[in-house]
Amino acid sequence: MIFSKLGAKDPYTACPKAIREVLHFFETTDVLNLAPGRYELQGDDVYVNVMDMTTHPFEGSHPEVHQKYIDLMYWPEGGERIGVAPYLGTEEIYEAHPENDIALLENVADESILLATAGCFAVFFPWDAHRPALMIKDTPATSRKCVAKISIQLLD
Numbered sequence: 001m002i003f004s005k006l007g008a009k010d011p012y013t014a015c016p017k018a019i020r021e022v023l024h025f026f027e028t029t030d031v032l033n034l035a036p037g038r039y040e041l042q043g044d045d046v047y048v049n050v051m052d053m054t055t056h057p058f059e060g061s062h063p064e065v066h067q068k069y070i071d072l073m074y075w076p077e078g079g080e081r082i083g084v085a086p087y088l089g090t091e092e093i094y095e096a097h098p099e100n101d102i103a104l105l106e107n108v109a110d111e112s113i114l115l116a117t118a119g120c121f122a123v124f125f126p127w128d129a130h131r132p133a134l135m136i137k138d139t140p141a142t143s144r145k146c147v148a149k150i151s152i153q154l155l156d
Helices: 017-028
Strands: 002-005 037-042 046-054 069-074 079-086 093-097 102-105 112-117 120-124 128-134 142-151
Touching: 017 037, 017 046, 017 069, 017 120, 017 142, 079 120, 079 142, 112 120, 120 128
Parallel strands: none
Antiparallel strands: 002 120, 037 046, 046 142, 069 120, 069 142, 079 112, 079 128, 093 102
16 A cells, blocks of 8 residues: 655655556646546556545445555545555455456454545555545545556556
């Protein structure tokens, strides 16, 4: 997992090229003025889903994992709390949708909660279970969020 903020002094040189290219897209694109939807950067290998996301309570939510894609989440405004934990592969599956490269887990051990605010980004690899879109305060909030899907094959 990687967690930082766009515009930080880190030049992202330690990141794989595909991740650097998505970060460059976010740095140079006014995503607040894009219509919600899918934007292909490299076909099915790298694309960005732009959405207006509403946060929800922790209760009733499930961590998720992916096998084929890395999730690079970016919050140009607003934010959310997001759970993260190592994915060991032994966790009970709550619901799986392999056609969409997602499995929801019943629960995970040793989960930490991140606070993502405007300008933050997070990279979740297939070995990172993550529980997105958790409310920051006591009520749901809606804000713009971008989720880039990066094929794990690009890291070979």
